[in-house]
Amino acid sequence: MSETKNFTLAVVPGDGIGPEVTTEALKVLDAVAAQHGVTFDRTEYDLGAKRWHATGETLPDAELEEIRKHDAILLGAVGDPSVPSGVLERGLLLKLRFTLDHYVNLRPSKIYPSVGSPLANPGEVDFVVVREGTEGPYVGNGGALRVGTPAEIATEVSVNTAYGVERVVRDAFARAQARPRKKLTLVHKNNVLVHAGHLWKRTVDAVAAEFPDITVDYLHVDAATIFLVTDPSRFDVIVTDNLFGDIITDLAAAISGGIGLAASGNINPDRTAPSMFEPVHGSAPDIAGQQKADPTAAILSASLLLEHLGLTEAAKAIEDAVTADIEERTDAVRSTAEIGDAIAKRA
Amino acid sequence: MSETKNFTLAVVPGDGIGPEVTTEALKVLDAVAAQHGVTFDRTEYDLGAKRWHATGETLPDAELEEIRKHDAILLGAVGDPSVPSGVLERGLLLKLRFTLDHYVNLRPSKIYPSVGSPLANPGEVDFVVVREGTEGPYVGNGGALRVGTPAEIATEVSVNTAYGVERVVRDAFARAQARPRKKLTLVHKNNVLVHAGHLWKRTVDAVAAEFPDITVDYLHVDAATIFLVTDPSRFDVIVTDNLFGDIITDLAAAISGGIGLAASGNINPDRTAPSMFEPVHGSAPDIAGQQKADPTAAILSASLLLEHLGLTEAAKAIEDAVTADIEERTDAVRSTAEIGDAIAKRA
Ligand SMILES: CC(C)[C@H](C(=O)O)[C@@H](O)C(=O)O
Numbered sequence: 001m002s003e004t005k006n007f008t009l010a011v012v013p014g015d016g017i018g019p020e021v022t023t024e025a026l027k028v029l030d031a032v033a034a035q036h037g038v039t040f041d042r043t044e045y046d047l048g049a050k051r052w053h054a055t056g057e058t059l060p061d062a063e064l065e066e067i068r069k070h071d072a073i074l075l076g077a078v079g080d081p082s083v084p085s086g087v088l089e090r091g092l093l094l095k096l097r098f099t100l101d102h103y104v105n106l107r108p109s110k111i112y113p114s115v116g117s118p119l120a121n122p123g124e125v126d127f128v129v130v131r132e133g134t135e136g137p138y139v140g141n142g143g144a145l146r147v148g149t150p151a152e153i154a155t156e157v158s159v160n161t162a163y164g165v166e167r168v169v170r171d172a173f174a175r176a177q178a179r180p181r182k183k184l185t186l187v188h189k190n191n192v193l194v195h196a197g198h199l200w201k202r203t204v205d206a207v208a209a210e211f212p213d214i215t216v217d218y219l220h221v222d223a224a225t226i227f228l229v230t231d232p233s234r235f236d237v238i239v240t241d242n243l244f245g246d247i248i249t250d251l252a253a254a255i256s257g258g259i260g261l262a263a264s265g266n267i268n269p270d271r272t273a274p275s276m277f278e279p280v281h282g283s284a285p286d287i288a289g290q291q292k293a294d295p296t297a298a299i300l301s302a303s304l305l306l307e308h309l310g311l312t313e314a315a316k317a318i319e320d321a322v323t324a325d326i327e328e329r330t331d332a333v334r335s336t337a338e339i340g341d342a343i344a345k346r347a
Numbered sequence: 348m349s350e351t352k353n354f355t356l357a358v359v360p361g362d363g364i365g366p367e368v369t370t371e372a373l374k375v376l377d378a379v380a381a382q383h384g385v386t387f388d389r390t391e392y393d394l395g396a397k398r399w400h401a402t403g404e405t406l407p408d409a410e411l412e413e414i415r416k417h418d419a420i421l422l423g424a425v426g427d428p429s430v431p432s433g434v435l436e437r438g439l440l441l442k443l444r445f446t447l448d449h450y451v452n453l454r455p456s457k458i459y460p461s462v463g464s465p466l467a468n469p470g471e472v473d474f475v476v477v478r479e480g481t482e483g484p485y486v487g488n489g490g491a492l493r494v495g496t497p498a499e500i501a502t503e504v505s506v507n508t509a510y511g512v513e514r515v516v517r518d519a520f521a522r523a524q525a526r527p528r529k530k531l532t533l534v535h536k537n538n539v540l541v542h543a544g545h546l547w548k549r550t551v552d553a554v555a556a557e558f559p560d561i562t563v564d565y566l567h568v569d570a571a572t573i574f575l576v577t578d579p580s581r582f583d584v585i586v587t588d589n590l591f592g593d594i595i596t597d598l599a600a601a602i603s604g605g606i607g608l609a610a611s612g613n614i615n616p617d618r619t620a621p622s623m624f625e626p627v628h629g630s631a632p633d634i635a636g637q638q639k640a641d642p643t644a645a646i647l648s649a650s651l652l653l654e655h656l657g658l659t660e661a662a663k664a665i666e667d668a669v670t671a672d673i674e675e676r677t678d679a680v681r682s683t684a685e686i687g688d689a690i691a692k693r694a
C-alpha cells in the first residue's frame with residue numbers, strides 16, 4: 001500500500017518565454033510526481049507584463065499572501081520591453097524574493113560532457129554559486145534628485161548586515177561541507193567596497209573557524225571572472241553578494257552549456273515561507289511564443305524544487321532524464337515542447 | 348634640423364610586479380622616444396606598500412600636487428597582502444584617479460591572431476571599454492555601524508550625476524564615431540539599479556540624438572558577460588559605470604590573450620590634470636621579483652600614454668613592436684626583462 005503525498009504549488013509563468021518553458025517544466029514534474037507517489041496541486045498566478053498593462057498591478061499584497069500559503073513556487077521569467085525597465089523586476093520578481101526571505105539564491109553550474117562550451121578547454125566544471133538574495137545593491141535603497149536636469153544625482157545604496165551575511169555564509173559552508181571537494185570561495189570587491197567587503201570577509205573568516213575541513217579562499221569579483229573562463233574547475237562553492245552573484249552566474253551559465261541549461265532556486269532555508277524555483281535566463285521576448293526556447297533550465301529548476309521538498313529520488317529522476325537527453329542532442333532543432341516531451345518520457 | 352620635445356613623466360612603480368613591468372615599459376618608451384625626437388624627464392615616486400609600512404602614508408597631498416605638475420603618469424600596480432585590503436587601493440590608486448579627474452578609464456581589448464584565447468572560437472575581437480572613473484560605487488561613500496557585532500550594518504553608496512555620466516558618455520560616442528563600425532553599447536543593470544540605470548540610459552539616449560550614425564544598444568551587465576564569451580566580436584565601444592567596467596574589462600582581458608596584455612589609460616580628457624597609464628593587471632605578489640611577469644600590458648600602456656600626448660607615430664611604433672613580438676611567441680619561457688628587451692629592439 002502506498003500513500004500519496006500532496007504538495008501545493010504556486011505557478012507564475014510570467015513574461016516572454018516564461019509560459020512556454022513553465023509548461024514543459026510542469027509536464028516533467030507531473031511525469032515524475034506520478035512515479036514517486038506525489039501530486040502537485042497547482043494554482044497559476046497571472047502576473048507580469050500583461051497584467052500590469054491591464055491593471056497597473058505588479059504583485060498585490062493580497063496575492064502575495066495567497067502565494068505564501070503554498071509549499072513552493074515555480075516561476076518562468078519576468079520582464080518585457082513594453083514595461084519600463086525595473087517595474088516588473090522590482091515590483092514582482094524582487095518583491096517575491098525579498099518578502100519571502102529567499103536569502104539563498106542557489107545556482108549550480110555543471111558542464112555536461114556532450115554539451116559544447118564556448119571555452120576551448122573547460123575541464124570538469126561542477127560548482128554552485130550561493131548568491132545572497134535579500135540584501136546588497138538589490139534592496140532598492142536609493143533615489144534620484146532633479147531628475148532630467150543637468151544637476152541630476154542618482155544613488156544606489158548597497159545594504160549589508162551581519163545578520164544577512166552570516167546566514168547565507170553559514171548556508172554556503174554547510175553546502176561545501178556536504179560536497180567532496182569541500183572548498184569555498186568568497187567573491188567580493190573588498191579592496192574598493194571596503195565596508196561591505198570587510199563585513200563579508202570577516203564573516204567568512206569567523207564561520208570558517210567552525211568548519212576546519214573546508215578550504216577557504218577569496219577572489220575579487222573581477223579576478224573571479226578571469227578564473228571562470230581560464231580555470232573554472234577550481235571552483236566548488238562560491239558565496240557572494242546579490243549583484244556579484246547575478247553577474248557571475250550568467251557568466252557561469254555561459255561557459256557551461258549556456259543559459260538554456262542554468263537552473264536556480266530562491267531558497268528560504270528556514271522554511272518560514274515557500275522557496276521559489278526559476279531558470280536563470282530572462283524572458284527573451286525576441287523568441288517568445290515561437291517554441292524556440294530551451295525549457296531545460298526550467299525543468300532543472302523543477303528538479304531543484306523537488307530536492308528542496310525532500311523528494312530526492314524524484315529530483316534525481318529529472319536530473320538523470322535531462323542528462324540523458326542532453327547526451328543525445330544532435331544538431332536537429334527541436335521545439336520547446338519536443339524537448340519537454342523527450343525529457344518527460346525519460347523521467 | 349630637428350627639434351627635441353621634452354615631456355615630464357611621473358612614475359609610480361608601486362607594489363608586487365609593478366616595478367618590474369614598469370622598468371620594461373620605460374625601456375621601450377625610451378627606445379621609441381629617441382627615434383621620435385622626444386625625451387621624457389622622469390621622476391619616480393616611492394608609493395605603495397613599502398612606503399605605507401615605513402611611514403603610514405599612502406599618498407600625501409603635497410606629493411599628489413607634485414605629481415600633478417607632470418605631463419603624464421605611468422603606474423605599475425598597487426596592492427599588497429601585507430596591507431589591509433583597500434588602504435592602498437583607496438588611498439593611492441583611487442585617490443589619483445579621483446583627484447586628477449580621470450573620468451575616462453579606457454581599456455581596449457584586441458585578440459592577436461597568434462595569441463591563444465580560452466575561447467574555442469573567439470572570432471575577431473577589437474573593442475574598447477570606456478569605463479567611468481570618478482563616480483559609481485567607487486566614490487567611497489558608505490560606512491559601517493556596530494562593526495564586529497551581530498548588529499553590524501555596512502553600506503556602499505553608488506553616486507551618479509548627470510554631470511559625470513554625460514561627460515563620459517560623450518567621450519564614448521566620440522570614440523565610436525572615430526571607429527569604422529560606429530557602434531556603442533551601454534552596459535548597466537537598469538532593471539534593478541533603476542535610479543542610476545535610468546540616468547545612464549536617458550543620457551545615452553539623449554546624446555545618441557546628436558550622433559545619428561552611431562548604432563546604440565543596451566545590455567544588462569549580466570548579459571554582457573555572456574556575450575563576452577559567446578560573441579565578443581559584437582562589441583565595438585562599450586560605455587559603462589566604474590564597477591561594471593572593472594568587472595567586464597578583466598573578463599575582456601581574459602578572453603583576448605590574457606591579463607598579461609591588457610593596457611589601460613585613466614584619462615582626463617579636459618587636460619586639467621595629467622592622465623595616468625597602467626596595466627589592467629594587479630600587483631600579483633605571488634610572482635613578484637621573480638622576472639615572471641609579462642610586461643606587455645605595461646608596455647602597451649606606455650603606447651596609450653604616447654597616443655594621449657599626441658605622439659601617434661611613436662605610439663604606433665610600440666604597438667607594432669608588441670604585435671610583432673606576440674606573433675613570434677613560442678612556448679619558450681622568457682623573463683620579464685627578455686620580453687622588454689625584445690620589444691624595445693623592435694620598437
Ligand atoms: C531579472 C533580474 C531582476 C534578475 C536579477 O538581476 O536577479 C535576473 O537577472 C536573475 O539573475 O535572476
Ligand SMILES: CC(C)[C@H](C(=O)O)[C@@H](O)C(=O)O
Pocket residue numbers: 191192222425426436440593627629
Ligand atoms: C586595484 C583596484 C582598485 C582596481 C579597480 O578596481 O579599479 C583594479 O581592479 C583595476 O581594474 O584597475
